[in-house]
Amino acid sequence: MKRSVYSICGMCTVRCPIRVESEDNKVTWIEGNPHLLGGALCAKGSAGVALLEDSQRPQQPLIRVGERGAGQWREASWDEAFAYVAGKLAAIREQYGPESVVLSSRGGPWQDLYKTFIHAFGSPNYTNHDCTCGRNTHHASLSINGVGRKGFAYDIKNAKHLVLFGRDMFSALRLAENHQTLDxxxxxxxxxxxxxxxxxxxxxxxxxFQVRPGTDYALALAVIHEVIKRQYFDATFLAAYTSGFEELCRFVDEYTPAWAAKACDVKEKDILAFVDEIGEDRPKVIFHPGWNLARYRDSFYASRAMHILNILMGNIEMAGGLFIPKGAGDVGKKGIRAVDCPKPDIKRGDGVGWEFTHFDKGPGLAHLFFNRMLSEEPYPIKGWIAMRHDPFSGMPDPEKQKRAMSKCDLLVSIDTNYSEFGWFSDVILPESTYLERDTPICQQKGLKPRLAVRRKAVEPKYDTKASWEIFKGLADRLGMDTFFPFATIEEYWAWQLEPTGYTIADFEAKGFVELADKPVFYTPEQLAGKFKTPSGKLEFHSEKLDKVNLPSLKPFASPAAPEKGMFRLVFGRVAIHTHGHTTNNPLLSELMPENTLWINSKKAKAMGVVSGDLVEVSSADQSYRATVAAHVTDFIHPEAVFTVHGFGREIPRQTRNFLAGLSDQKLMIGKLDDWDQAGGGVNLCEVFVRVKKSIRNSKRRAEL
Amino acid sequence: MKKYTIRLNTRRCVACHGCEVHCKTNKSLPVGPMLCDISTTPLKKIGGVPRLEITFSTCRHCDQPLCLPVCPTGAMVKRPDGIVYIDQATCIGCMACANACPWQIPVVNPESGKAVKCDFCMDRLDAGLKPACVSKCATHALKLVELVEA
Structure with missing residues (x-):
């Protein structure tokens, strides 16, 4: 039988809207939702079929029988696996208290499920991957605007100029945003x-601008300097909505373009020409404040500088500028119902909220758990549930993480794929692929807010379950069933939609429900109350930072240069892969089976390395090394080497990417402890590695 | 005279390689054969910005296809609208077509042992749809162009 459903892609966390055709329970066609994307889809999106058909993913619950990480498993029924996990969780709660269990996730629109589960269990320790992603940007936005990272969106399509500091959007592929930029x-x-x-x-x-690594902040300061000097700012907007402008003027006085040209290894005339363009294009100049800025020691301040530039433009809540995404309530509609349980009033195990009072308490900071797990302060952590999160791939120094995790009585991985954490864990609860699972309805805020839902296109190929079924299954066995008052997804959807007046049938026509007919912008009067800072204004100077003895405007400090024979390691992504999530996908591994090491031509020449030669890359302490091909180019700064994240995996059941390429996070020895005290993000680019030409480049022919 | 061609707007293309996978999944091809290709030249600085050229290539659907007369079983067929396709039922996988083609366009499908190549998704065209690579191009850079006599 032929079917067509609208759904939401799950190949990466952009979650593009899609339409899926199937016949006799086989997916025959996936395209971008024609109503929103005109059919557009990326390589990963089409390769979803290969994920669905892949036998190299967990096919039923697995319970470890050998040593942790040894890869010896027994297959279990869901009943048995649920009973096993619930039994272990109950025993931990009994012996150590409920706060001894951490639940980490990849984030996303269905976090209410995971949060409710762990809060209902009695633990405050919900965390997510954001310490290695958007935390610096998030906290930078909070400190200035009083709203978090997602408190602004960008009307790129109507802008005249978009400025991106390291945001490689055509590799990240948020297709709707890409279309706007190309338009x-x-x-x-x-x-x-x-x-x-x-x-x-x-x-x-x-x-x-090809800048010296770690100098984005310097360039942004010089642009602020020059914008202020030439009065390319909106004085009316500044007077109405901001505080601290005079202090900002004094602060940037010394950061001239001539100074920045030296600090950043760029030309002064190029900075001046750039500011000329800003003068022509303002106020419709969008300075994107960064996505993953868990990078350098000053990334929090760099992001603040980018936010400041937007404010100077006066481009808030206007076409071609930044806008506050609207939800149901903002357009006079009732929102959907979400599962919820108040956070238990217990100190977090990562120190956020009591030792670190200036961070958003929501997901805390995952990397701060490990030292505390080793020292058992303020209490022991005995269980870790990773929901579609792979701490060993996403965070530095997996060997140290393993030492901390070894103190746990229970490690559970809930994931569609084997993850590096999952392979080390005690129980793998396999989630159905996004093509085989229904999810709760979610709200997508924007100028025109929407409700959207993922619908399964086919029945699960293996004995796997949707995440909501997994949490509900565990909750039922732990006496927490009242928090999840539904037995089927149809009941769940009906419960969510009840206040809105919509039914699930309203999603049939387009795959989503639009809550506004046309884009909604706030009037200047409405805008005044939207900044949740202490003063209600956009604050260049933050009292919240004063209270923890952190500067609001931090002087630029030049980043350390690598020692001889070493390079600063910079990681990134590519359009074909979603990190380690897709490197074992047959169709994507075919396009890019391994990563390489980008190295500057002059540096390579000095080492006698040409493109394609093998190079050995090792961590500063030489405890991890990998050999990959060199990609020699003029177009990387000589101090840096670059590699694509998601490779160098060591899961034998994933045969296509097993030990293929280089793992950046395994090179980051000791780097769980190198993090931004102001922004909370891990400094993932404050890592130096050794690079030498590999001895495996022998040109002799010794064999027949 | 051929009726169709596929054009790449290189200003919009971001070399995401989506078209290659859209094509493969639509044709249910295993790892190995690729019926279209996105390739890029090395980066070269032009006007202060390192740039590259992107090329989309697939079967040219020649007006006088060299692959057609060499096929020993008559599996290579040219339709009146110019689309050159391989009849899978008749193909014996000898690959004479690939040797005759100046660009070695036909490739072996290791699962069937037969030759495969781009047919502009003629089943989709006949149903009023666009080829898979065009329909799903991530940035709407690929377009199906209908040729008209000057």
Missing amino acids: MLDKGGRLTYVDVRQTMTGVKATRF
Whole structure:
């Protein structure tokens, strides 16, 4: 029988809207939702079929029988696996208290499920991957705007100039955002790209700054200096909505373009020409404040500088600028119901909220658990449930993480794929692929807010379950069933939609329900109350930072240069892969089976390395090394080497990516402890590695 | 005279390689054969920005296809609208077509042992749809162009 359903892609966390055709329970066609994306889909999206058909993913619950990490498993029924996990959780709660269990997730729109589960269990320790992603950006936005990272969105399509500091958007592929950027360029708009190397995003740029690694902040300060000097700011907007402008003026006085040119290894005339363009294009200049800025010691301040530039433009809540995403309540509609349980009033195990009072308490900071797990302060952690989160791939130094995790009585991985954490864990609860699972309805905020839902296109190929079924199954066995008052997804959807007046049938026509007919912008009067800072204004100077003895405007400090024979390791992504999530996908591994090491031509020449030669890359302490091909190019800064994240995996059941390429996080020895005290993000690019030409490049022919 | 061609707007293409996978999944091809290809030149600085050229290539659907007369079983067929396709039921996988083609376009499908190549998704065209690579191009950079006599 032929079927067509609208759904939500799950190949990466962009979650593009899709339409899926199937016949006799086989997926025959996946395309981007024609109503929103005109059919557009990326390689990963099409390769979803290969994920679905892949036998190299967990096919039923697995319980460990050998040593942790030894890869010896027994297959279990769901009943048995649920009983096993619930039994262990109950025993931990009994002996150590409920706070001894951590639940980490990848984040996303269904976090209410995971949070409710762990809070109902009695633990405050919900965390997510954001310490290795958007935390610095999030806290930077909170400190200035009083709203978090997602408190603003960008009307790129109507902008005249988009400025991206290392945000490689044409590799990240948020397709709707990409379409906006390409439309803007088609209309003659400008794109300025700043990075330590050239990327596909930079290829599309009208201006490119190849900066010294770790100097984005310096460049942004010089642009602020020059914008203020030339009075390219909106004085009316500044007077109405901001505080601390005079202090900002005094602070940036010394950060001239001539100074920044030296600090960043770029030309002064290029900075001045860039500011000329800003003068022409303002106020419709969007300075993207960063996505994953868990990178350098000053990334929090760099993100603050980018936010400050937007405010100087006065581009808030206008076409071609930044806007506050609207939800149901903002457009006069009732929102959907979500599962919920108040957070238990117990100190968090990562120190957020009591030792670190300036961070958002929501998900805390995952990397801060490990030292505390080893020292058992303020209490022992005895269980870790990773929901579609792979701490060993996403965070530095998996060997140290393993030492901390070894103190646990229970490690559970809930995931569609084997993860590096899952392989080390005690129980793998396999989640159905996104093509085989229904999910709760979610709200997508924007100028035109929507409700959206993922619908399964086919029945599960293996004995796997949807995440909501897994949490409900565990909750039922732990006496927490009242928090999940539904037995089927149809009941769940009906319960969620009840206040809205919509039914699930309203999603049939387009795959989503639009809550507004046209884009909603706030009036200047409405905007005044939207910044949740102490003063209600956009604050260049933050009292919240004063209270923890952190500067609001931090002087730039030049980053350390690598020692001889070493390079700063910079990681990134590529359009074909979603990190380790897809490197074992047959169709994507075919396109890119391994990563390489990008190295500057002059540095490579000095080492006698040409493109394609094997190079050995090792951690500073030489405890991890891998050999990969060199990609020699002029278009990476000489201090840096670059590699694509998601490779160098060591899961024998994933045969296609097993030991293929280089793992950046395994090179980051000791780097769980190198993090941004102001922003909370891990400094993932404050890592130096050794690189030498591999002895495996022998040109002799010794064999027949 | 051929009726169709596929054009890449290189200003919009971001070399995401989506088209290659859209094609493969639509044709249910295993790892190995690729019926279209996105390739890029090395980066070169032009006007201060390192840039590259992107090329989309697939079967040219020649007006006088060299692959057609060499096929010993008549499996290579040219339709009146110019689409050159391989009749899978008749193909014996000898790959004479690939040797005759200046660009070695036909490739072996290791699962069937037969030759495969781009047919502009003629089943989709006949149903009023666009080829898979065009329909799903991530940035709407690929377009199906209908050729008209000047």
